Amino acid sequence: MVKNNFFWLLINEIFNPLLKFYKTAEFFKNSNKVPQKIIKSKSYLNFKKLIKSDLVVLNGPFSGMKYPSLEAVGSAIVPKILGSYEKEIEVFIEYIKNQDYKNIIDIGCAEGYYAVGLGMKLKKAKIFAFDTDKNAQAKCKQLAKLNNVEINISSLFTKNSYEKYTQNRKSLIFMDCEGYEKNLIDQEIALKHQNCDFLIEAHDFIDITITDHILNAFGKTHEIEMIESIDDISKAYNYKYKELSDMTLLEKKELLSEYRPSIMRWIFAKSKHFQNNF
Numbered sequence: 001m002v003k004n005n006f007f008w009l010l011i012n013e014i015f016n017p018l019l020k021f022y023k024t025a026e027f028f029k030n031s032n033k034v035p036q037k038i039i040k041s042k043s044y045l046n047f048k049k050l051i052k053s054d055l056v057v058l059n060g061p062f063s064g065m066k067y068p069s070l071e072a073v074g075s076a077i078v079p080k081i082l083g084s085y086e087k088e089i090e091v092f093i094e095y096i097k098n099q100d101y102k103n104i105i106d107i108g109c110a111e112g113y114y115a116v117g118l119g120m121k122l123k124k125a126k127i128f129a130f131d132t133d134k135n136a137q138a139k140c141k142q143l144a145k146l147n148n149v150e151i152n153i154s155s156l157f158t159k160n161s162y163e164k165y166t167q168n169r170k171s172l173i174f175m176d177c178e179g180y181e182k183n184l185i186d187q188e189i190a191l192k193h194q195n196c197d198f199l200i201e202a203h204d205f206i207d208i209t210i211t212d213h214i215l216n217a218f219g220k221t222h223e224i225e226m227i228e229s230i231d232d233i234s235k236a237y238n239y240k241y242k243e244l245s246d247m248t249l250l251e252k253k254e255l256l257s258e259y260r261p262s263i264m265r266w267i268f269a270k271s272k273h274f275q276n277n278f
Contacts, residue, residue: 043251059083
């Protein structure tokens with residue numbers, strides 16, 4: 001039986017998805033925890049002294065946003081407070097901040113960094129946030145209240161949810177949902193929502209075909225731009241923040257690290273119907 005190829009194929013079909021799910025779950029379970037070696041490091045202690053008890057985002061597109069605690073959901077908290085978090089897509093965020101979206105839908109909102117941040121900048125837009133994690137929902141609600149942002153928080157978003165939340169109006173759909181984005185995007189969705197912009201983080205380390213799937217879905221209906229993430233060593237060399245000016249490269253790397261399992265891609269599919277310059 002061991003020599004039977006069908007047997008091994010069956011084993012692979014059963015256990016490979018389970019192993020992939022376990023690794024992914026473990027990564028996101030631990031990604032919001034500051035590693036013990038960093039908690040004890042000089043750089044982290046100096047950073048805590050710098051921010052003191054006033055947890056306000058220091059730089060970036062959401063500078064001034066207040067955090068209730070040094071906690072994030074599914075991501076590193078220090079880059080968010082510093083304002084370096086996902087700096088790669090600042091050019092997209094600056095474009096988004098200058099649009100007149102009627103609705104913003106954040107799928108995989110975590111504690112609300114983008115949902116609340118965009119709500120602060122686009123005050124006329126209705127903000128809808130989705131996350132299946134109850135802790136994320138609670139923290140998103142807390143962050144929104146602290147920053148006086150009105151937000152509607154729900155659990156699961158499906159393909160059937162689009163029309164309800166976009167209301168056929170100019171909308172932004174922001175996705176960071178750990179591989180589930182592949183289930184939410186296809187050519188039919190792109191065709192039906194040509195008046196919407198989509199900013200999607202593609203989790204190819206979960207499924208290597210995700211980027212290709214998304215590009216094919218939007219290829220005929222939207223203008224597509226793509227940016228790749230920068231590794232943490234490059235951030236230490238190239239990111240210039242006054243708060244880190246007296247630190248060594250190692251200390252900078254510790255604070256700027258986002259602990260990504262691989263190089264990530266963000267895909268911005270912009271509506272061809274609404275093109276405003278910024």
